[in-house]
Amino acid sequence: MTDSVSRDPRPTGLSRRxxxxxxxxxxxxxxxxxxxxxxxxxxxxxxxxxxxGPGADDAVPFQGAHQAGITTPAQDRxxxxxxxxxxxxxxxxxxxxxxWTAAARRMTAGQDAGAVGAVQGGPDAVPDDTGExxxxxxxxxxxxxxxxxxxxxxxxxxxxxxxxARRPGPLAELPAFPGDxxxxxxxxxxxxxxxxxxxxxxxxxxIRNLTRLGAGVVRVRWSQLGFGRTSSTSxxxxxPRNLFGFKDGxxxxxxxxxxxxxxxxxxxxxxxxxxWLAGGSYLVTRRIRMLVESWDATTLAEQEAVIGRSKxxxxxxxxxxxxxxxxLRALPPTSHVFLSHPSTTGTAILRRGYSFVDGSDDxxxxxxxxxxxxxxxxxxxxxxxxxxSLAQDAMNEHVRHTSSAVFACPPGVTGPDDWWGRALFS
Numbered sequence: 001m002t003d004s005v006s007r008d009p010r011p012t013g014l015s016r017r018x019x020x021x022x023x024x025x026x027x028x029x030x031x032x033x034x035x036x037x038x039x040x041x042x043x044x045x046x047x048x049x050x051x052x053g054p055g056a057d058d059a060v061p062f063q064g065a066h067q068a069g070i071t072t073p074a075q076d077r078x079x080x081x082x083x084x085x086x087x088x089x090x091x092x093x094x095x096x097x098x099x100w101t102a103a104a105r106r107m108t109a110g111q112d113a114g115a116v117g118a119v120q121g122g123p124d125a126v127p128d129d130t131g132e133x134x135x136x137x138x139x140x141x142x143x144x145x146x147x148x149x150x151x152x153x154x155x156x157x158x159x160x161x162x163x164x165a166r167r168p169g170p171l172a173e174l175p176a177f178p179g180d181x182x183x184x185x186x187x188x189x190x191x192x193x194x195x196x197x198x199x200x201x202x203x204x205x206x207i208r209n210l211t212r213l214g215a216g217v218v219r220v221r222w223s224q225l226g227f228g229r230t231s232s233t234s235x236x237x238x239x240p241r242n243l244f245g246f247k248d249g250x251x252x253x254x255x256x257x258x259x260x261x262x263x264x265x266x267x268x269x270x271x272x273x274x275x276w277l278a279g280g281s282y283l284v285t286r287r288i289r290m291l292v293e294s295w296d297a298t299t300l301a302e303q304e305a306v307i308g309r310s311k312x313x314x315x316x317x318x319x320x321x322x323x324x325x326x327x328l329r330a331l332p333p334t335s336h337v338f339l340s341h342p343s344t345t346g347t348a349i350l351r352r353g354y355s356f357v358d359g360s361d362d363x364x365x366x367x368x369x370x371x372x373x374x375x376x377x378x379x380x381x382x383x384x385x386x387x388x389s390l391a392q393d394a395m396n397e398h399v400r401h402t403s404s405a406v407f408a409c410p411p412g413v414t415g416p417d418d419w420w421g422r423a424l425f426s
Contacts, residue, residue, distance in 0.1 A: 059138035062108045064412040065279050066266065069142030070375050071255035071350070073234040075196040078226030078354040079203040080285065080371065081211070082189025082405060083218040085151065090161040094425045096217045100145070100193075100210055101419035110138030113209035130212065132205050139199035143206055145420045146283045146407025149173055151190040166424060168273025170282060170378045171408045178391050179401065186222040186287065186403040194283075194373070196352075200227070222403070224287060226354025226371045233352055239314060239322065243290050243355050243368055244398075246307050247314035250322055253350040264348040264382070265375050276423035279411030281375040284349075284383040287356075287403030290369035295398050306394040308337030334394040345389045349374040349382045369399070379406055 060068050087093060103113040112118055114128025121127055152167035153159055173188070193210055197203040204225075211220060230242045231249035235256050242248040253260055262268070267277045295303070304310055304317065308331045314322035316337060318330025331338040342348060352375070357368040376382030390396070410421050 058140055059109050060140055060142050062105045063414060063418075065414065067142075067144045067280070067409055067412045068108070069144035069194055069196050070265070070281055070352075070409070071233055071261060072140075072142050072196070073237055073255070074229040074231055074352045075140050075142070076198045076227070076229060077196065077200040077203050078229075078371065079195045079200075079207045079223065080226070080373075081193050081195075081207050081223040082148070082221045083191040083193075083211075083214065084221045085160075085190040085218050087217050088160050090425070092217055093161060094421070096214055097145075097421045097425070098419045099213050101413060103209060103213060104143040104206070104420075105413075107133075107206050107209065108138060108141045108143060110136075110141075113206075113213070130205065130208055132208075133202055136199060136202055136205075139197045139202040141195065141197040141202050141206060143210075144194040144196075144283075144409060146192045146194075146409040147171075147421065147424070148189045148191065148405065148407050150188060163424065166273070166276065168267075168271070168277060168408065170272060170380055171406065172379075174284065174379065174384060174404055174406055177387050177401070179396050180404070181400045181402055182404050183402055188405050189221045189407070191218060192283070192285075192405065192407050200225070224285075224356060224371050224403075225358075226356050228355040230353045230355055230370055231351040233350065242370060243292055243357075244295055244303070244307075246303075246309060246311055247322060249351055249353075250309075250314055253348055260348065261350070264377055265350050267377055271377070273408065276421075276426075277408055277410060280409045281350075281377065282379045282382070283407045283409050284372075284374045284376070284379055285403070285405045285407075286372040286401050288370045288372050289367065289400045289402050291398050291400070292366055292368055298398075305332050305335060306398070308332065308335030332394070334392050336390070336393050336395045339389050339393050340386055345386050347376075347381055347385050349376045349386060375409070 060072055062068065085093060107113055112129035112133075116125065116128045118127045118129040118131030118134055149167065149171050151161070152163045152171070193207060195203040195206045197206070207223070211218075229240050231252045232239055233252065233255055235254045239247045239250050253264060255261065265281050267274060267280050267282070269278050271278070298306075300311060308326075309316055313320070315324055316326040316331070317335075318327045319325070326337060326341060328338055328341060328343065333339075338344065351373065353370050353372045355369070356371050357366060359367055361367050374383050410424060413419060
């Protein structure tokens with residue numbers, strides 16, 4: 001999905017008017033409350049509306065054409081981790097991915113990470129599960145894996161695993177954006193795992209055990225805990241609020257709209273890297289610190305002008321209800337909704353971010369904000385296009401981007417002998 005016709009997300013011959021009619025009037029922006037209403041973010045009348053997501057005792061199926069944790073109804077909690085690979089042995093790395101897949105299959109079903117478990121091996125055996133999830137249900141756990149650009153070619157240009165020729169063009173480090181304050185130590189990574197669940201201990205348990213199994217092969221580069229989803233990935237979910245107090249992700253892409261998901265999220269045959277990535281997606285993460293103290297000293301009128309929506313109902317300015325269509329003429333041209341609107345960006349992304357509060361800094365200010373997560377068919381025509389549009393966003397006065405990463409997430413595991421990345425390493 002470059003700007004060329006062959007890879008544009010719009011079908012060939014689809015008019016601009018028709019494209020934005022299908023897109024409804026909006027995709028969610030990078031921080032705040034979505035952009036507009038319409039088919040792209042809502043189920044149509046003849047589409048079945050699923051439940052709001054797995055219940056506290058439910059397990060999400062691990063196998064499927066796509067990895068779980070992308071269009072899965074967003075769970076309440078997140079533990080995200082990026083790894084550096086410390087081995088140079090391709091076979092050892094591939095074996096770890098097989099091991100991880102087997103453990104993930106068990107843990108997402110509510111079982112221990114290993115066949116012996118935390119307490120069944122006897123007093124002289126080392127447990128193959130850490131035990132903190134004993135007695136807890138699956139809690140809707142999903143585990144989603146991704147491969148970073150440096151897995152294919154290191155920062156020094158070395159092809160460590162013979163994968164350089166298989167790196168798809170869209171899997172490249174993101175460009176610099178105005179106002180970035182990125183910390184290299186908490187950006188990038190060779191591999192990532194996203195654990196989402198409705199119980200924080202279940203998510204932490206999963207990451208802890210994958211990290212344990214990876215000892216000597218990978219090491220943690222950085223990680224992020226998140227709470228309070230900031231997006232709805234199903235039409236059955238209510239729109240949550242972010243730490244600025246605004247409804248967030250009002251018109252995010254929804255899983256029920258399969259045509260929009262196919263167009264904007266899944267890598268398709270004919271796309272770069274489709275020989276191993278078809279059915280997968282590209283993941284962009286950004287740790288966005290929200291300067292809540294300055295925001296809290298801002299008048300309600302100014303807050304709503306910055307966002308482009310009312311704080312109470314979440315209606316676009318000029319409207320009355322949350323899902324009213326956006327009238328761009330009623331919005332300040334520097335508002336977040338105006339600049340992230342598909343009429344401006346010409347694209348859509350699937351967001352499933354989380355709030356975070358990581359204590360306070362040396363000045364006594366909350367280190368809090370949004371851990372932004374977005375899935376798309378191509379980062380260049382997805383996140384990068386949206387973020388460039390937001391260069392004049394009035395919200396930039398109140399946020400700082402401190403971490404950034406991009407990963408290619410392979411398709412799902414489709415059988416008992418399949419494993420994460422098998423097609424890439426074959």
